[in-house]
Amino acid sequence: MGYLSRHSDAMGHCAICDEEITPLNDSKEHVVPNAVGGRLKVRGFICRKCNNGSGCEWDAELADQFNWFSVTLNVKREAGVAPSHPVKTVGGQGLLLHADGTMSPDKPVISTTEIPSGRQISIKARTRLEARKILKGLQRKYPESDFSMAFASLTEETSMPDGPIMTSFQFGGPLAGRSIVKTAVAMAFRMSIPPAGCELAMRYIKGVAATPPFAEFLSRDLVRIRPDKHVFHVVSVRGDPETKRLMGYVEYFGLGRFLVLLSTEYDGCPVQRTYSINPATAEEIKIAVDLVLSEDEFNRWLANDAVPDGSREAAFNYAMPVILRQMYARADANAFDRAYEEACRDMGIESSEALDNDQIMEFSRRMAHKLMPHLLRILRHRPRV
Numbered sequence: 001m002g003y004l005s006r007h008s009d010a011m012g013h014c015a016i017c018d019e020e021i022t023p024l025n026d027s028k029e030h031v032v033p034n035a036v037g038g039r040l041k042v043r044g045f046i047c048r049k050c051n052n053g054s055g056c057e058w059d060a061e062l063a064d065q066f067n068w069f070s071v072t073l074n075v076k077r078e079a080g081v082a083p084s085h086p087v088k089t090v091g092g093q094g095l096l097l098h099a100d101g102t103m104s105p106d107k108p109v110i111s112t113t114e115i116p117s118g119r120q121i122s123i124k125a126r127t128r129l130e131a132r133k134i135l136k137g138l139q140r141k142y143p144e145s146d147f148s149m150a151f152a153s154l155t156e157e158t159s160m161p162d163g164p165i166m167t168s169f170q171f172g173g174p175l176a177g178r179s180i181v182k183t184a185v186a187m188a189f190r191m192s193i194p195p196a197g198c199e200l201a202m203r204y205i206k207g208v209a210a211t212p213p214f215a216e217f218l219s220r221d222l223v224r225i226r227p228d229k230h231v232f233h234v235v236s237v238r239g240d241p242e243t244k245r246l247m248g249y250v251e252y253f254g255l256g257r258f259l260v261l262l263s264t265e266y267d268g269c270p271v272q273r274t275y276s277i278n279p280a281t282a283e284e285i286k287i288a289v290d291l292v293l294s295e296d297e298f299n300r301w302l303a304n305d306a307v308p309d310g311s312r313e314a315a316f317n318y319a320m321p322v323i324l325r326q327m328y329a330r331a332d333a334n335a336f337d338r339a340y341e342e343a344c345r346d347m348g349i350e351s352s353e354a355l356d357n358d359q360i361m362e363f364s365r366r367m368a369h370k371l372m373p374h375l376l377r378i379l380r381h382r383p384r385v
């Protein structure tokens with residue numbers, strides 16, 4: 001069967017629910033989920049209902065598993081930013097990591113102390129607005145007390161976490177796995193290979209077959225040259241009529257590295273296409289993926305034996321320094337911008353104004369003073385990466 005006829009058949013039906021696709025229910029499906037920064041879209045692939053339903057649920061689980069990375073790198077989404085991510089310090093302090101690079105306690109702290117003249121309540125809120133809301137609630141609870149002083153005396157303070165931040169990662173599973181498989185099928189679809197030509201993947205996506213057609217591949221690095229300045233996502237699909245295999249490779253943030261066996265009945269031309277993106281800038285980049293596996297490599301992978309001892313650590317040791325370098329560069333830029341803006345504001349100067357020597361000295365002094373906590377933090381805590 002030629003792909004043209006398969007393609008025209010399959011173009012008309014949703015890859016997930018088989019509903020006929022019309023201009024009314026067609027959807028733009030991201031090949032790599034937009035929640036982790038993907039931009040490339042396909043039309044005529046899945047219906048709107050599935051895009052908002054199952055597809056959305058699978059992608060959300062994947063996005064959740066990679067959320068720490070999305071927040072840390074502030075991945076560029078088409079709408080909104082990655083949701084704040086809960087982390088803990090080694091000492092057990094709960095914090096929320098925000099996409100703007102800042103952190104806040106995970107909840108407000110309200111403590112009450114009995115004193116001879118009554119009761120003293122102290123509030124530590126995350127924002128001024130939250131503090132006002134809590135005060136209003138207390139005012140309702142204790143109408144006999146006067147909170148006007150408290151409203152007037154709200155102060156802001158910046159503090160450091162009480163120790164190093166811990167976080168843990170887990171990738172894969174049936175929901176995120178379906179998102180990964182769907183990404184490979186969408187890439188094949190971009191190459192005019194219809195879902196019907198990805199029978200192993202489709203049986204899994206539709207829940208007909210329980211055996212996952214995807215698994216990690218860490219036997220060797222399939223990415224030819226890894227950038228060391230930024231992380232990337234890549235999806236590559238290769239069809240080989242000799243082995244009859246249609247294989248996909250999906251990698252996120254340099255860590256989740258998955259092979260997907262889409263079909264064992266591939267009879268089209270030899271073909272390979274790759275899409276790759278820097279999720280921190282939304283720029284498409286060039287990444288070469290070697291999808292020519294030896295029979296031994298393929299069979300081991302098929303037998304779930306493609307994660308040699310130490311290979312996960314090696315992937316981690318590649319990705320983490322890259323991510324940390326990006327994270328530190330962002331923290332430095334933020335600290336500098338904040339210090340600059342505050343120094344300008346405190347001295348009441350516009351940045352374009354000409355300054356005399358005394359003002360320049362004063363400005364430098366204020367900048368240094370405001371940058372001090374950040375600089376000390378670098379000196380004391382930042383590892384060299």
Ligand SMILES: [Zn+2]
Binds near residue numbers: 015017046047
């Ligand atoms: Zn559908």
